Amino acid sequence: MMCINVKSEIAPLKKVLLHRPGKELENLTPDTLERLLFDDIPFLQVAQEEHDEFAKVLRENNVEVVYLEDLVAEVLNQSDEIRDQFVRQWIEEAGIATGKYQQKIFDFMMRYKDDNKALVLKTMEGIVLHELNYDKNDSLVDLMSTSSKLVIDPMPNLYFTRDPFATIGCGVSLNKMYSVTRNRETIYGEYIFKYHPDYKGQVDKYFDRYNPFHIEGGDILNINDKVLAIGISQRTEADAIEMLAKTVFHDQKSTIRTILAFEIPNTRAFMHLDTVFTQIDYDKFTVHPGILGPLVVYEIKPGKKDGEILVTTIESELETLLAKYLGLEKVTLIKCGGEDRIAAEREQWNDGSNTLCIAPGVIITYQRNTVTNELLRENGLKVIEIPSAELSRGRGGPRCMSMPLVREDIA
Numbered sequence: 001m002m003c004i005n006v007k008s009e010i011a012p013l014k015k016v017l018l019h020r021p022g023k024e025l026e027n028l029t030p031d032t033l034e035r036l037l038f039d040d041i042p043f044l045q046v047a048q049e050e051h052d053e054f055a056k057v058l059r060e061n062n063v064e065v066v067y068l069e070d071l072v073a074e075v076l077n078q079s080d081e082i083r084d085q086f087v088r089q090w091i092e093e094a095g096i097a098t099g100k101y102q103q104k105i106f107d108f109m110m111r112y113k114d115d116n117k118a119l120v121l122k123t124m125e126g127i128v129l130h131e132l133n134y135d136k137n138d139s140l141v142d143l144m145s146t147s148s149k150l151v152i153d154p155m156p157n158l159y160f161t162r163d164p165f166a167t168i169g170c171g172v173s174l175n176k177m178y179s180v181t182r183n184r185e186t187i188y189g190e191y192i193f194k195y196h197p198d199y200k201g202q203v204d205k206y207f208d209r210y211n212p213f214h215i216e217g218g219d220i221l222n223i224n225d226k227v228l229a230i231g232i233s234q235r236t237e238a239d240a241i242e243m244l245a246k247t248v249f250h251d252q253k254s255t256i257r258t259i260l261a262f263e264i265p266n267t268r269a270f271m272h273l274d275t276v277f278t279q280i281d282y283d284k285f286t287v288h289p290g291i292l293g294p295l296v297v298y299e300i301k302p303g304k305k306d307g308e309i310l311v312t313t314i315e316s317e318l319e320t321l322l323a324k325y326l327g328l329e330k331v332t333l334i335k336c337g338g339e340d341r342i343a344a345e346r347e348q349w350n351d352g353s354n355t356l357c358i359a360p361g362v363i364i365t366y367q368r369n370t371v372t373n374e375l376l377r378e379n380g381l382k383v384i385e386i387p388s389a390e391l392s393r394g395r396g397g398p399r400c401m402s403m404p405l406v407r408e409d410i411a
């Protein structure tokens with residue numbers, strides 16, 4: 001089996017990447033919430049307990065769980081040069097512009113040099129000015145904005161491992177993110193795919209974090225080995241989808257021949273396609289009723305010449321369209337919140353349609369979305385609930401909190 005193999009949303013999940021939320025959440029303050037894309041400050045201890053429960057449920061279902069922080073530490077363990085280069089890149093991308101301050105922070109980080117996992121966690125957590133033991137006459141204080149005591153911002157969204165890179169077949173899209181705060185998260189993926197012994201030289205890259213247009217993993221859905229669905233959303237630009245389509249179609253190893261681009265409303269509640277739409281069984285999907293009316297879908301196919309694409313607008317109901325591309329007679333769309341508009345909006349806000357499918361018909365959901373969970377059970381799904389009081393404050397559910405590395409192939 002390849003080190004990366006994800007050709008559907010539903011085939012039995014074998015290996016998944018998570019990040020256990022850490023002290024980066026404790027560096028959130030009311031003033032930074034909006035910029036750092038949070039709506040509230042989670043209670044870290046409980047968020048970690050909930051997240052451990054998520055990992056436990058995955059392991060109980062025969063899924064191998066690997067953590068982002070461990071993979072990156074394994075990369076850094078390989079040589080001091082890689083470690084130093086990583087730390088310097090992280091400092092630069094955090095916006096520390098002058099040589100003097102770059103060196104000061106580099107020296108500070110070297111206190112973790114004998115424990116690369118601690119070093120990686122510290123890069124995620126960020127640095128508060130008082131930690132640097134600064135001298136009052138030093139100009140560091142001037143350099144930093146007075147409104148914030150953070151010298152380097154935390155990366156609180158890292159537990160949403162779905163977004164910074166996305167697995168497509170046996171390759172990855174290493175994403176350029178929509179926001180400044182999340183763009184730094186893709187450094188970890190860059191190092192894993194460049195240097196980690198399990199991945200280096202083995203994974204085709206379909207998109208690069210240095211590309212000019214943004215795209216995020218929450219918008220990328222593997223329908224099957226031939227069809228990919230991508231949201232055109234707040235987070236993903238049409239230009240990025242074109243770039244990705246050209247590299248995917250050009251890649252000899254990729255079997256993808258169609259990309260369906262779903263235009264979804266550009267709002268925070270619907271930030272990614274997977275917040276309104278996920279596949280949960282061979283012929284079943286959860287959807288947020290809010291997207292059912294105005295949805296426009298484009299079909300992208302390889303053009304006659306290499307590097308060309310052909311695009312057409314598809315006018316058909318979502319059900320008919322999905323059935324056609326899946327080669328089925330019919331599919332069932334299960335509405336988040338059912339027919340109750342308020343329940344639909346409330347539960348979509350708490351990621352009621354952001355389910356992680358770990359085998360056909362077996363899904364992990366947030367416990368708090370009681371109306372949707374009940375409906376899913378009535379439709380014959382096996383629903384495994386996880387606690388979610390704190391995790392949900394980051395506006396992402398079980399699908400957002402996981403990046404599948406290996407799934408079985410669909411029979």
Ligand SMILES: NC(=[NH2+])NCCC[C@H](N)C(=O)O
Nearest residue numbers: 037160218272394395396400
């Ligand atoms: N795949 C997803 N839906 N991810 C949700 C990410 C939530 C995160 N707070 C953000 O705004 O980016």
